[in-house]
Amino acid sequence: EVQLVQSGAEVKKPGESLKISCKGSGYSFTSYWIGWVRQMPGKGLEWMGIIYPGDSDTRYSPSFQGQVTISADKSISTAYLQWSSLKASDTAMYYCVRGDDAFDIWGQGTMVTVSS
Amino acid sequence: AIQLTQSPSSLSASVGDRVTITCRASQGISSALAWYQQKPGKAPKLLIYDASSLESGVPSRFSGSGSGTDFTLTISSLQPEDFATYYCQQFNSYFLTFGGGTKVEIK
Numbered sequence: 001e002v003q004l005v006q007s008g009a010e011v012k013k014p015g016e017s018l019k020i021s022c023k024g025s026g027y028s029f030t031s032y033w034i035g036w037v038r039q040m041p042g043k044g045l046e047w048m049g050i051i052y053p054g055d056s057d058t059r060y061s062p063s064f065q066g067q068v069t070i071s072a073d074k075s076i077s078t079a080y081l082q083w084s085s086l087k088a089s090d091t092a093m094y095y096c097v098r099g100d101d102a103f104d105i106w107g108q109g110t111m112v113t114v115s116s
Numbered sequence: 117a118i119q120l121t122q123s124p125s126s127l128s129a130s131v132g133d134r135v136t137i138t139c140r141a142s143q144g145i146s147s148a149l150a151w152y153q154q155k156p157g158k159a160p161k162l163l164i165y166d167a168s169s170l171e172s173g174v175p176s177r178f179s180g181s182g183s184g185t186d187f188t189l190t191i192s193s194l195q196p197e198d199f200a201t202y203y204c205q206q207f208n209s210y211f212l213t214f215g216g217g218t219k220v221e222i223k
Contacts (some may be wrong), residue, residue, distance in 0.1 A: 045203055045214040061211055101207040102150035102165035109159055
């Protein structure tokens with residue numbers, strides 16, 4: 001079965017760092033782009049950026065450039081989304097997705113809560 | 117970045133109704149458009165890709181049409197499990213974007 005499995009929910013304080021993960025299985029991880037999508041509470045979907053695990057080519061939405069870092073470790077079929085200094089406004093559900101066009105596979109989501 | 121405007125933002129409909137949701141792009145995107153369904157507490161699910169191609173396993177009551185700047189998602193006969201929020205998404209440009217969503221509620 002093709003799937004993306006994300007790491008569990010996180011509760012952090014403002015200013016802390018965080019790295020969440022997304023592990024692909026059931027397909028050739030290095031042959032498909034992996035992206036990240038943010039959904040703030042009660043709001044719509046926002047595309048953050050994508051990475052091609054085969055060569056680590058990365059593309060960011062202008063809205064998220066400089067705010068997060070997307071990376072991947074192809075040896076363990078895992079993509080990452082990380083923050084160096086979280087803000088309360090980073091509180092959201094984060095989904096990883098497969099593809100650089102239509103997203104046919106979605107992870108289950110990782111809820112990140114940032115609160116003092 | 118290309119902006120996608122969905123309308124309406126919400127609608128109320130009854131089981132068996134024909135429902136149409138539109139998505140307008142701020143510039144031409146050919147047929148590089150997808151539609152997703154999201155139910156509360158769940159990840160979105162791909163319904164339509166390339167504007168009109170039905171994703172495997174998606175019921176045939178869902179259809180998509182359009183090209184250029186104007187697109188439509190149609191549900192031919194609304195079923196109880198179709199009450200959800202629907203999003204369009206373009207992949208024509210270097211930066212991908214989503215529409216604001218359309219919530220389909222029970223009348």
